[in-house]
Amino acid sequence: MLEEREIALGIDLGGTTFVVGALDWEGRELASASFDTPHTKDSSVILEELATRVQEVAVGVEGRPVGLGVGIPGVVEPERGHVVRCPNLPALDDTEAAPELSTRLGMPVFINNDAYCATLAELRWGAGRDVENLLMLTLGTGIGGGVAMGNRVIRGPRQLIGEIGHSIVNPEGALCGCGNHGCFEAQAGRGAIIDMTIRKIQTGRETLLLSLCEGDLSRIDPRFVALAAQQGDDLAVEVMNEVGHWIGVGICTGIVYTDPDLVVLGGGIAAAGEVLLGPIRRTVAARSLISQGKFDPRQIVPAQLGNKAGLHGAAQLVWERVAEG
Numbered sequence: 001m002l003e004e005r006e007i008a009l010g011i012d013l014g015g016t017t018f019v020v021g022a023l024d025w026e027g028r029e030l031a032s033a034s035f036d037t038p039h040t041k042d043s044s045v046i047l048e049e050l051a052t053r054v055q056e057v058a059v060g061v062e063g064r065p066v067g068l069g070v071g072i073p074g075v076v077e078p079e080r081g082h083v084v085r086c087p088n089l090p091a092l093d094d095t096e097a098a099p100e101l102s103t104r105l106g107m108p109v110f111i112n113n114d115a116y117c118a119t120l121a122e123l124r125w126g127a128g129r130d131v132e133n134l135l136m137l138t139l140g141t142g143i144g145g146g147v148a149m150g151n152r153v154i155r156g157p158r159q160l161i162g163e164i165g166h167s168i169v170n171p172e173g174a175l176c177g178c179g180n181h182g183c184f185e186a187q188a189g190r191g192a193i194i195d196m197t198i199r200k201i202q203t204g205r206e207t208l209l210l211s212l213c214e215g216d217l218s219r220i221d222p223r224f225v226a227l228a229a230q231q232g233d234d235l236a237v238e239v240m241n242e243v244g245h246w247i248g249v250g251i252c253t254g255i256v257y258t259d260p261d262l263v264v265l266g267g268g269i270a271a272a273g274e275v276l277l278g279p280i281r282r283t284v285a286a287r288s289l290i291s292q293g294k295f296d297p298r299q300i301v302p303a304q305l306g307n308k309a310g311l312h313g314a315a316q317l318v319w320e321r322v323a324e325g
């Protein structure tokens with residue numbers, strides 16, 4: 001008789017939607033579905049909805065679920081399964097999310113931070129599957145990060161390792177949401193790209209961006225800037241060069257702190273491709289000259305799992321525990 005296949009369930013939890021999926025041992029996605037996150041101040045409503053949707057997805061997949069992993073957009077204590085703070089879903093602040101879900105579902109439940117999950121997924125199944133040490137950056141509204149050393153994602157005793165978005169790259173720079181000036185995130189996150197673009201347009205220069213946003217500057221978005229840069233628009237290329245410069249500076253700092261084999265770039269802004277990757281690599285090539293030899297800029301590569309990294313990493317939390325025994 002064939003042994004029943006084992007499956008890991010995962011949830012990538014966001015403030016507006018969450019994705020539930022089932023993966024096998026090799027990281028193949030067997031099923032996934034997206035749902036709206038309930039708007040509520042009551043944590044039990046959210047946890048009940050997560051449990052219900054997980055059961056729905058699991059029923060449709062052949063195999064025996066061995067556990068559930070959940071990627072949380074906030075600060076967690078993974079060992080206790082405790083959510084400390086969840087800025088986009090404050091109902092979950094200070095909740096015992098993993099034990100409560102485990103009681104509802106009758107299976108082991110593990111949680112970790114979403115950036116941890118994305119890094120773990122790229123390390124096991126994505127761009128980093130052939131290396132043991134990587135620095136991952138998620139370029140989006142904010143700049144998130146993760147660090148793997150010796151084939152494990154590490155966060156440190158206060159869960160700070162990988163918070164590279166708040167490394168200070170320009171002490172005289174713009175104010176960041178965290179209260180510091182010139183954080184990497186404040187210099188190269190979504191808001192910074194938009195501000196930089198609008199300032200340049202307001203000097204009266206010609207640019208494709210005006211037609212892309214139909215003359216409405218409030219519609220300027222990093223995707224438009226990438227699109228215009230890909231078509232050779234001078235102003236957009238200039239913005240990408242500046243953003244790439246700051247990202248490159250941030251990466252140089254990350255390299256000397258983490259000594260990675262590979263730097264992996266994920267998140268919506270990384271999708272700009274060569275127009276952004278080029279200036280990032282040039283900056284790193286010019287500025288990572290330390291005595292042991294410079295970091296090879298070809299080792300800065302795009303993430304491979306795209307917006308699935310969070311879900312796949314959440315499911316991988318289960319397999320990591322199984323492997324540990």
Ligand SMILES: [Zn+2]
Pocket residue numbers: 165166176177178179180183185186
């Ligand atoms: Zn900051």
